[in-house]
Amino acid sequence: MFNIVYLTDEPGYRRDVDDFLRQWHGDTDSLTARTSGSTGVPKEIHLPRQDMRVSARATNRRFGLTSSSRLLCPLSASYIAGKMMIARAIEADCEVAFCRPSNNFLSEAETAGYAAGGIDLLPIVPSQCAGLLRCAESSSPDIRNVIIGGAAIPRETEKMLLGSKPGSMAIYATYGMTETCSHVAIRRIGEERFTAMPGITFTLDERECLRIVAPEYSFGELQTNDIASLADSGSFIWRGRFDNVINSGGIKIFPEEVERKLEGKIPCRFYIKGEPDHKWGEAVTLVVEDDGASPLLSDEEILEICRLCLGRYEQPRHVRRIPEFATTSSGKLRRI
Secondary structure: OOEEEEOOOOHHHHHHHHHHHHHHOOOOOEEEEEOOOOOOOOOEEEEEHHHHHHHHHHHHHHHOOOOOOEEEEOOOOOOHHHHHHHHHHHHHOOEEEEOOOOOOHHHOHHHHHHHOOOEOEEEEOHHHHHHHHHHHHHHOOOEOEEEEOOOOOOHHHHHHHHHHOOOOOEEEEEEEEHHHOEEEEEEEOOOOEEEEOOOOEEEEOOOOEEEEEEOOOOOEEEEEEEEEEEEEOOEEEEEEEHHHOEEEOOEEEOHHHHHHHHOOOOOOOEEEEEEEEOOOEEEEEEEEEOOOOOOOOOHHHHHHHHHHHOOHHHOOOEEEEEOOOOEOOOOOEOOO
16 A cells, blocks of 8 residues: 655655645646756756656556555655655555665664665665665665666766675666656666666657657657667667767767766866867867865876877867866756
């Protein structure tokens, strides 16, 4: 039977859940949600309740969630990830527990005790991965499926997950957005290919950007700015954002692919961007976060690392230093 358990006394989390339930059982056909702002200014949108039901049923079907399932949510119900955990529990007629959304949520006694009884689905963001595994290694909770969303999983984090996760725990990266009521595709960590959720297929536009085909949803089709390699209509490999692609002398460079090659090699936060160049049109530039408080590699040392790790056309021509990177309200990096 549908039930919500609160593992925290902090009123804000309970209020967010109550706000969702009021809207869900209200007279309108849509519910309010906020986008993360990762590709622009965060905005409020209205999601049809029926779309949320379709998405929830697809996830329940994919992970075999039934009335006997137990869900744990260490994320706020003010965002789509938390809202959809309630919708999944409603559709499956099962129990969902909300705990304080910290990076070490499983270290709290009440949450750890609840997890010891078995968890069928746990959604987290990348910053919560280390805490999850640290607690899993010490207390061995029975967590069957973990879905990671909100941002791309750093390569080093993915290696850590592959090397340390308990054998019974299946861990997936997700692809989706607020407008699609959470994920429309998932991939097992360690693999490159995303696989469509039930009822979803994909095509590409002339830019090689992913188009989501979802006949059961109100939008029918949704064009994205995510460049992908399509394996077939039900799976793809994500390459990066069209908005971020650098055109240097007619050669297209995908910043996200370059960044993955440099992960763990440069001892600070960084990203790749294009800057105007009179000869090449755009020049590859490496932006590093440097507040000046601790010693950091020189520009030449950083460029030498790039020479060892990157291909000819991927090499940065410049290094730019910024005291502090800007992020969205959900922690995603803003490229400026």
